[in-house]
Amino acid sequence: MTEILVVGASIAGQTLAYWLARHGMRATLVERAPRLRTGGNGVDLRDEATEVAARMGILPRVRAAAADVRGMKFVDAADRAVARVNMSRNGEIEIMRGDLVGLLHEVAEPEVEYVFGDSVRSMEEDAGGVTVSFEGGTTRRFDLVVGADGLHSSVRRLAFGPEEGALRHMGHYFAFANADSALGEDRWVTMYNLPGKMAGLYRSGNHAQAKAYFIFRSAPLAHDHRDAEQHRTLLKEAFGHETSWRVRELLDGALADPDFYFDALSQVHLPSWSSGRVALVGDAAYCASPASGAGAELAVVGAYRLAEELAGTSDHQIAFRRYEEGHRELVKRKQQIGPNVRMMVPKTHLGMWARNGLALSMGLLARSS
Numbered sequence: 001m002t003e004i005l006v007v008g009a010s011i012a013g014q015t016l017a018y019w020l021a022r023h024g025m026r027a028t029l030v031e032r033a034p035r036l037r038t039g040g041n042g043v044d045l046r047d048e049a050t051e052v053a054a055r056m057g058i059l060p061r062v063r064a065a066a067a068d069v070r071g072m073k074f075v076d077a078a079d080r081a082v083a084r085v086n087m088s089r090n091g092e093i094e095i096m097r098g099d100l101v102g103l104l105h106e107v108a109e110p111e112v113e114y115v116f117g118d119s120v121r122s123m124e125e126d127a128g129g130v131t132v133s134f135e136g137g138t139t140r141r142f143d144l145v146v147g148a149d150g151l152h153s154s155v156r157r158l159a160f161g162p163e164e165g166a167l168r169h170m171g172h173y174f175a176f177a178n179a180d181s182a183l184g185e186d187r188w189v190t191m192y193n194l195p196g197k198m199a200g201l202y203r204s205g206n207h208a209q210a211k212a213y214f215i216f217r218s219a220p221l222a223h224d225h226r227d228a229e230q231h232r233t234l235l236k237e238a239f240g241h242e243t244s245w246r247v248r249e250l251l252d253g254a255l256a257d258p259d260f261y262f263d264a265l266s267q268v269h270l271p272s273w274s275s276g277r278v279a280l281v282g283d284a285a286y287c288a289s290p291a292s293g294a295g296a297e298l299a300v301v302g303a304y305r306l307a308e309e310l311a312g313t314s315d316h317q318i319a320f321r322r323y324e325e326g327h328r329e330l331v332k333r334k335q336q337i338g339p340n341v342r343m344m345v346p347k348t349h350l351g352m353w354a355r356n357g358l359a360l361s362m363g364l365l366a367r368s369s
């Protein structure tokens with residue numbers, strides 16, 4: 001039986017491990033965190049990703065847990081909505097990231113070996129397989145290894161070299177945190193802009209916990225993605241002197257939140273998603289960034305395709321090539337995030353005015369049609 005190590009138990013990793021097991025392969029999932037990481041805001045499933053969820057038997061529960069957000073509203077400093085954009089769903093389902101991670105765990109757990117609190121220290125490949133040394137001190141042998149360990153993938157670093165070669169800085173930094181749930185309007189994403197910055201609130205109809213988020217434009221900063229204290233300092237530098245709207249309140253809450261999450265808005269671009277017996281899936285291979293609204297979709301569809309291709313041939317090189325050929329086009333489309341970023345974070349007052357005018361006319365059009 002083919003033995004596959006999948007590194008990272010989130011959306012890509014759990015989907016992949018589930019389908020590998022369904023195709024008769026043995027999947028071991030190793031997750032660095034001591035338990036599932038359930039933080040984050042809403043993520044979207046649409047088109048083929050929704051079909052994959054249906055084939056996994058979780059679609060009714062995904063729908064039941066859907067975030068129930070009506071749309072986005074742009075507010076002024078006095079918290080008045082200057083424009084609203086209703087979200088036209090067209091079959092798309094928004095679900096809190098943690099809920100999706102939990103549902104995937106429910107179906108994968110009976111089929112898959114989970115190892116929490118450990119990670120890969122080194123990998124040595126030979127003609128017959130890969131010998132993996134774990135940080136916890138054990139050594140095991142696998143036929144293949146798949147990195148599903150996110151934007152700052154360790155598997156990618158070990159098999160493809162330093163992450164600087166893969167990451168593309170998209171000119172912004174972002175942060176998410178829990179917020180005072182009395183703030184914001186139920187079922188609306190609220191965005192408040194200053195030139196090159198946005199502070200916002202996310203209130204889903206199905207979840208009591210409000211979420212705060214921040215985005216700001218910046219050239220690359222000397223930034224260590226593991227250093228939470230430094231992240232707090234950088235966010236404070238970007239927003240600490242802003243007193244308008246609710247920025248101070250949201251910032252104070254975010255800085256005190258242990259689940260605070262900060263990173264550069266980055267994408268992953270690689271000429272190939274595999275090297276020998278090691279492949280990558282999800283953000284590790286082709287992160288499109290949270291501004292794409294497509295991270296979960298790319299992860300679910302990519303994982304499903306990779307498992308299908310591995311099931312279709314005993315030659316992993318052919319499978320890896322077919323997975324890539326089948327998935328590149330979707331990735332390329334979803335990595336085009338320029339319009340989303342310009343809409344969320346206009347650079348100037350004029351840009352904000354133009355965006356609000358456009359949003360207003362879209363709202364009026366929607367009302368009259």
Ligand SMILES: Cc1cc2nc3c(=O)[nH]c(=O)nc-3n(C[C@H](O)[C@H](O)[C@H](O)COP(=O)(O)OP(=O)(O)OC[C@H]3O[C@@H](n4cnc5c(N)ncnc54)[C@H](O)[C@@H]3O)c2cc1C
Binds near residue numbers: 032120283
């Ligand atoms: C805490 C968190 C919050 C997020 N919030 C949002 C959000 O609000 N909106 C949004 O659009 N996207 C968010 N994302 C990113 C989003 O989950 C992905 O874009 C997308 O769903 C693809 O998922 P993935 O499984 O490829 O990667 P991820 O969801 O990033 O998962 C990677 C997994 O690998 C684990 N891992 C990392 N390094 C190692 C290692 N060396 N060894 C073992 N395990 C490792 C991580 O702990 C994590 O569980 C978030 C990611 C995380 C981790």
